[in-house]
Amino acid sequence: MAAAVPALPVSLSGRFKGSFAYFTIKDRLPQILTRVIDTLHRHKNEFFEEHGEKGVEAEKRAISFLSKLRNELQTDKPVTPLEDELPDAALWNQYLDYQRNLSNGNGEPSWFQSPWLFVECYMYRRIHAALAQNPPIDNFDVFKEGKAQNFFESQEAVIALCTYFQELLKNIKDLDEKQLKEELFKLLQVSLWGNKCDLSFSAGEDSSQKSSPLQSLENMVPYILVNDMEKVWSLLVNAKKNRTERSNVRVDIILDNAGFELVSDLVLADFLLSSKLADEIYFHGKSIPWYVSDTTKHDFNWTVKQLQSANHMWMSRCGINWEGNLKKGVWVFCDHMFWTLPHDFSSMGGVAPDLYAELQKSNLIFFKGDLNYRKLTGDRKWEYSVPFHQALNKFHPAPLCSLRTLKSDTQVGLKPGQGEQIQASEPEWMVSGKYGVVQFDAGL
Numbered sequence: 385m386a387a388a389v390p391a392l393p394v395s396l397s398g399r400f401k402g403s404f405a406y407f408t409i410k411d412r413l414p415q416i417l418t419r420v421i422d423t424l425h426r427h428k429n430e431f432f433e434e435h436g437e438k439g440v441e442a443e444k445r446a447i448s449f450l451s452k453l454r455n456e457l458q459t460d461k462p463v464t465p466l467e468d469e470l471p472d473a474a475l476w477n478q479y480l481d482y483q484r485n486l487s488n489g490n491g492e493p494s495w496f497q498s499p500w501l502f503v504e505c506y507m508y509r510r511i512h513a514a515l516a517q518n519p520p521i522d523n524f525d526v527f528k529e530g531k532a533q534n535f536f537e538s539q540e541a542v543i544a545l546c547t548y549f550q551e552l553l554k555n556i557k558d559l560d561e562k563q564l565k566e567e568l569f570k571l572l573q574v575s576l577w578g579n580k581c582d583l584s585f586s587a588g589e590d591s592s593q594k595s596s597p598l599q600s601l602e603n604m605v606p607y608i609l610v611n612d613m614e615k616v617w618s619l620l621v622n623a624k625k626n627r628t629e630r631s632n633v634r635v636d637i638i639l640d641n642a643g644f645e646l647v648s649d650l651v652l653a654d655f656l657l658s659s660k661l662a663d664e665i666y667f668h669g670k671s672i673p674w675y676v677s678d679t680t681k682h683d684f685n686w687t688v689k690q691l692q693s694a695n696h697m698w699m700s701r702c703g704i705n706w707e708g709n710l711k712k713g714v715w716v717f718c719d720h721m722f723w724t725l726p727h728d729f730s731s732m733g734g735v736a737p738d739l740y741a742e743l744q745k746s747n748l749i750f751f752k753g754d755l756n757y758r759k760l761t762g763d764r765k766w767e768y769s770v771p772f773h774q775a776l777n778k779f780h781p782a783p784l785c786s787l788r789t790l791k792s793d794t795q796v797g798l799k800p801g802q803g804e805q806i807q808a809s810e811p812e813w814m815v816s817g818k819y820g821v822v823q824f825d826a827g828l
């Protein structure tokens with residue numbers, strides 16, 4: 385007889401009063417909406433100058449749509465179908481129907497009763513609709529200023545990282561395997577801790593990298609709760625050894641935040657190419673503004689341009705090399721609608737088979753950040769010691785590795801008792817961003 389498939393644990397949700405999801409929906413999401421409304425107010429003159437009265441009217445309509453949204457959220461109203469005609473609207477509405485069926489007559493899906501992942505994604509999709517439906521301001525990214533500010537405030541850390549990296553490049557050809565591995569580990573950690581710098585967590589408050597990103601790495605090792613860096617190294621070294629002329633080693637990076645985190649990911653990607661551990665890197669960003677600080681194509685290109693034209697030799701050297709990588713096609717930026725749908729990744733094969741097939745071509749996929757971790761593991765109340773492979777729930781396009789600082793209360797793959805022990809002395813350990821994981825799954 386086939387072994388019974390264990391039922392999935394319940395989804396995190398605002399219905400659990402006092403949980404992190406509850407506080408996020410109650411406090412942080414309305415705060416984010418208020419900031420978005422303020423941003424539009426502040427740009428009123430600009431809209432007028434650019435588009436005349438039409439621009440101001442569009443701004444007013446967007447603001448009233450967003451105020452209505454904030455009210456629906458705060459009074460726990462049912463989640464309503466999307467009424468716009470954007471390309472993903474039908475998929476969203478199908479997903480809402482699916483949630484209706486799940487609630488099994490227990491009322492309509494609503495902000496505090498439905499899964500947190502669903503309603504939080506839905507809020508960002510409605511913010512997008514507020515703008516996209518209102519030309520001529522339909523291309524305005526309400527989060528752009530914050531992302532740029534985060535980048536500029538991290539300037540010193542960016543300089544420190546670019547300088548370190550350009551020094552490293554000078555003698556990268558002479559490094560033996562042990563030294564290469566050490567450098568990989570350093571840059572993996574910089575990219576991991578770079579994930580502290582997201583803006584939805586702080587509801588848009590300053591969250592830039594102030595100190596040198598390389599200095600304190602050693603002191604932070606004890607905070608890496610699952611550390612699979614050795615596995616990442618073995619995979620890359622073996623892929624390199626087995627590589628033939630026709631089989632390139634391909635690494636994919638599912639990006640998270642713009643600002644310092646993105647720079648740390650680009651440095652990691654450059655290292656993988658320059659060390660010949662990989663031949664090509666595919667970056668995956670968001671096709672609409674998302675979770676305040678996530679990287680869109682515009683943010684990606686803007687960042688490379690900023691580095692290129694920086695008034696600092698090593699920063700601009702990085703930017704010039706990266707632009708070159710994009711031109712040569714050894715770096716590729718992609719976006720896909722799936723990344724901004726509410727589905728967790730176990731449904732990618734069904735909902736976005738083209739994206740799943742694309743990821744299957746990869747030798748190794750890095751998933752950056754907390755939201756990607758939530759989507760990898762379905763955003764559920766897992767026991768801490770459940771194996772990562774099990775929580776992935778059949779999502780295995782290729783070997784993958786999550787680089788994530790803990791900013792939401794879900795975590796798997798810990799040793800028995802490990803989570804409980806930290807919980808006893810630090811009740812905020814899962815949501816403070818102080819802990820991180822480098823968590824690998826080999827796939828099949």
Ligand SMILES: O=P(O)(O)OC[C@@]1(O)O[C@H](CO)[C@@H](O)[C@@H]1O
Binds near residue numbers: 408583754
């Ligand atoms: O994915 P990221 O940028 O690391 O984090 C996104 C995030 O701040 O947004 C949610 C809170 O609203 C949490 O899941 C998470 O902490």
Ligand SMILES: [Mn+2]
Binds near residue numbers: 640675755
């Ligand atoms: Mn993010």
